Amino acid sequence: MxxxxxxxxxxxxxxxxxxxxxxxxxxxxxxxxxxxxxxxxxxxxxxxxxxxxxxxxxxxxxxxxxxxxxxxxxxxxxxxxxxxWNLFDTDVLRWLLNRKFSLDLLRQFNQLRSAIEPEAAALAALLADDNDLAAINAGLERMKAAETGGEQILEADIAFHVAVLKGSKNPFFAQFQDVVGTALRSSIQFTNRLKGHSASIPDHAAVAHAIMKRQPDKARAAMKKLVSDVLDLIDAAEPGKAAAKRR
Amino acid sequence: MxxxxxxxxxxxxxxxxxxxxxxxxxxxxxxxxxxxxxxxxxxxxxxxxxxxxxxxxxxxxxxxxxxxxxxxxxxxxxxxxxxxWNLFDTDVLRWLLNRKFSLDLLRQFNQLRSAIEPEAAALAALLADDNDLAAINAGLERMKAAETGGEQILEADIAFHVAVLKGSKNPFFAQFQDVVGTALRSSIQFTNRLKGHSASIPDHAAVAHAIMKRQPDKARAAMKKLVSDVLDLIDAAEPGKAAAKRR
DNA sequence: TAATGTCCATTTATATGACGAATAGGACAT
DNA sequence: ATGTCCTATTCGTCATATAAATGGACATTA
Structure with missing residues (x-):
């Protein structure tokens, strides 16, 4: 009731x-x-x-x-x-992550990111226009500025990833803007614990740099590393389930 | 009106x-x-x-x-x-693909598959249970049986890919079951043209084999090849836009 | 003139009551 | 044991009335 x-x-x-x-x-x-x-x-x-x-x-x-x-x-x-259930509906996702938060769900979500975002970065390196590039850089600068941590850097981090997704010029990838934003914000209680790593500025800069230089393979690899690091941290937080590796 | x-x-x-x-x-x-x-x-x-x-x-x-x-x-x-718009809503996707079908949309959708399905195959190689493996094999057998082409093989093809997605044990990947099914069925008018290639039995068999043998890297590579071939065919059908490569 | 407050028209939001259509599950007959 | 029919339940649809929100017109005021 x-x-x-x-x-x-x-x-x-x-x-x-x-x-x-x-x-x-x-x-x-x-x-x-x-x-x-x-x-x-x-x-x-x-x-x-x-x-x-x-x-x-x-x-x-x-x-x-x-x-x-x-x-x-x-x-x-x-x-x-x-x-x-439509997991890519931001409402559904928010309900799921807020109420019954679980490391499993977080891991699975980041497995998804690990599939999507590197490809999006590669596409962005090929197709992003000036606006997209500016947004990516802006996100990176915001991250540097807010380096103190906290909510500031989370929003900057989200803005960066969203800009990359948008820059892919693929509406299916762009769709994940909301999903990534919702999920990152909803799982803040956990990700806060592993801050400093997940928001590694140099790694983000490497992605941005590769996209600017129009190097899709480097962009893909850099983004892959970024998400993989998060996955490693999740696995480290719960060693038992680490069997579900994804490389 | x-x-x-x-x-x-x-x-x-x-x-x-x-x-x-x-x-x-x-x-x-x-x-x-x-x-x-x-x-x-x-x-x-x-x-x-x-x-x-x-x-x-x-x-x-x-x-x-x-x-x-x-x-x-x-x-x-x-x-x-x-x-x-929620592109991962099967209604929305069906509306889009039915009415204003475009090669662009088909390419973008297959770029998505190219990101998702290889990772799903790798996960399936690690995590699929007996039921999943049986379903994957069943899909493959159905494809062989219906080798004549037509609607039969399309449904078998869909069943195969759906089984792999489900076998990943990741609800986000599993979510793409409906999306892939809807998209493949809706774009049948085009994909029919490139049949025989897109439904290459040996390539599908390679994926299934790698998953059975619990070889995630091979499964990923085999699935990647499968989707990449479709993308190549799409690019070949419209040479002008081939600039949007995705490897 | 420019800033600000007030009122009004339009459109969705909510409430209520009534009837229709479909069907799950039981009663009944075979 | 099986098939047929009935009925209660629940969603589906309709109609109407009132409330709430808001953009813009208009009046007011500094």
Missing amino acids: IDTTPAELRLNLGRNLTHGLLDALGRAIVTGQYDNGAFPTEAELAKQHGVSRSVTREAVKMLTAKGLVSARPRQGTIVQPRSS | IDTTPAELRLNLGRNLTHGLLDALGRAIVTGQYDNGAFPTEAELAKQHGVSRSVTREAVKMLTAKGLVSARPRQGTIVQPRSS
Whole structure:
């Protein structure tokens, strides 16, 4: 039972009741609140959260669009298996990382980065335009400026990686802008522990330099090293599972 | 102006009015129907398609969840820039590939595969369980059996790649199951032209063999070759743009 | 004139109540 | 044991009314 009040829902995401309820339900689903029992009916949801049926219906429709649930008459609304959740939806990702944070998930996410970002860097070295290059440099400069650590450097770090993804001129890679941003921000409680390494300025500079010089292979390798270092740190934090290596 | 009737909407996706309208609006948006003029208001949409406001609202809410539009009071509903569309939503991807099919998009999608699938194959070589291995082999056998070509071999091909992604035991890679399936099926009109190459049995067998033998590096290399061949064919079909190489 | 505050029109957001359609599961007959 | 039918339940759809938000017009004021 979650039993939120309308006021709380409104505060939740700063928008409106529908988005507030969406957020509440999303979190509840990813934390497994409905794994055994069935998902509440329209009427029950409306009653529990003190909102109208319209609001619940629209929230549930959005959950459907993100793959978390499916609804059929008489059967009711049912939570879909995790495999059909859209992990690249920033809402879903945020819910997952915030509530049930796990090293496993962080490792798996960085395995993804390790596949995506080096290729994106290589493409950026070939295709990035002046704007992209400027953004990449700007991100690097911000990192240097905020070298003290903390939230500053995290945002600068994100800006750098986002700029590279965008510079790839491939919309599928560019799509990961939000994903990477969301994931890095959501997992800050962990990554803070390994700061100083993950935000290694020289390694980032090497990526930027290779892209500027239009050297895709060097850019790929430099970016690969960067992400690999993060993966090494994660494995080091949990030696047991290190079997899942990825080089 | 699209002006569908409720009956047409129902047929569209075989489900209900809401999903039918979602589909119609999604297609209209990705084909740029609303790029200059503004998106219709709730009332207009309801009138144009002969459905109630509830249906339009829920369809629009789903579009919102997929990042295609945003809605605010007084401002109305506005189509978001392409960069914020969720390309990894199978609906969005299907709409994009069906209506405005382009070699560019196909190339970019295969650049993504070229980043993802080799790493997934390497992980699968390390982590796939017996079920996964069986599925990979089954896909390969289906390909051999359907060697005549046509739709049979495409489905077998998809099954093979999906099995590898699943075998990676990484939910982010596994997520691409639907994406790869949707994209391959949607781009069949083009890929048919280059069949026989893209579905090279020996190359697929090499991937499967490396995974069975638990050789991640070989699996990665074999999968890389497989996707690279597709990319080469795409570049060959459109020599001008081949500058966007990706090795 | 320029800055600021007030009001208004428009559009989405929310609420409510009613009815329709589909179907899971049981009752019943065979 | 099997197939058929019925019914209760739940989502799907519709209609209408009211609230909230906001961009812009307009008035006010320094």
